[in-house]
Amino acid sequence: MSQTQLISIVLPVYNESAGIKKTIAVLENYVEARDEQYELIFVDDGSSDDTVAKINAAMAQCRNVRLVQFSRNFGHQLAISAGIRYASGDAVVVMDADLQDPPSVIPAMIAQWQAGYAVVYGKRRHRDGETWFKKVSAAAFYRLLRAMTSTDIPVDTGDFRLMDRKVVDVLKQFDETDPYVRGLVSWVGFKQTGVLYDRQDRNAGKSKYPLKKMLHLALNGITSFSTIPLTLALWFSGLALGISVLSVLIAELTGTLGATVWIVASLFFLGSGLFLSLGIIGSYLGRVFNQSRERPLYIVAQTQGFAQNKFQQYQQQRLQNQG
Known part of the structure; x- marks a missing residue:
């Protein structure tokens, strides 16, 4: 060199x-x-x-x-x-x-x-x-x-x-x-x-x-x-909704647990999926906001x-x- x-x-x-x-x-x-x-x-x-x-x-x-x-x-x-x-x-x-x-x-x-x-x-x-x-x-x-x-x-x-x-x-x-x-x-x-x-x-x-x-x-x-987390958030929310509905149906059909317990558990699960989705979307929006300020x-x-x-x-x- x-x-x-x-x-x-x-x-x-x-x-x-x-x-x-x-x-x-x-x-x-x-x-x-x-x-x-x-x-x-x-x-x-x-x-x-x-x-x-x-x-x-x-x-x-x-x-x-x-x-x-x-x-x-x-x-x-x-x-x-x-x-x-x-x-x-x-x-x-x-x-x-x-x-x-x-x-x-x-x-x-x-x-x-x-x-x-x-x-x-x-x-x-x-x-x-x-x-x-x-x-x-x-x-x-x-x-x-x-x-x-x-x-x-x-x-x-x-x-x-x-x-x-x-x-x-x-x-x-x-x-x-x-x-x-x-x-x-x-x-x-x-x-x-x-x-x-x-x-x-x-x-x-x-x-x-x-x-x-x-x-x-x-x-x-x-x-x-990567934009995959945005897609994963949608999938997770759909999965949470499906599990919630399925849990309610099973509770009603089997009668093994009270329907109220299943519904509450399902709502908590669905809520966690929605909050996860919002958090991921917020991370991307935060990047856009920070970049748009042009500081x-x-x-x-x-x-x-x-x-x-x-x-x-x-x-x-x-x-x-x-x-």
């Missing part, structure tokens, strides 16, 4: 004070051992600790470190989107800042990129340091999502991946308020492949994806790439380490396109 080619590494961060120094040190050691040129773009998603201060301290020593600082917490996926828009590299690598995605995998991704692949995603072989519940639920979700959508989203993959500049330029055109980045990367197409790796335990601190956020991410993934996806409080403000360029281009 030519030394004139640049690899951008995008790392969303949120309250990573406990481990950010080690992360930067590991990445700098990796960069120094490689022939390619690198920039490290940290996107701070509204941290309330001294994560930003420690990144600033590193910038005084490392000329390849960049910082994009949000005005508040906007979410992990939007932090990735922002980092992609600021990246200048011929290829862009997205990875978490807790070293669960080891930099040692990047050379294998680069090798596949050189072989002609536009997207090289990390496919998890083992997930160290995670509970059995998270492993089982994640595996089930990936397979459910793949079964529900026509987009070929690889199973057992996260956001850890390398993308060619042409893929990044396409992703920069998206303005989704609740993006599911790994799904969008699959949706845009191009030649894609995976590399197997073992996901490591966290460098320090605790996961920033508790169950609530995991469920929100899963819902975003499903509602972004900025996020607010950048400041940037450091960049020659010019790439986000302002993006906003100006967006206004020109709208005009």
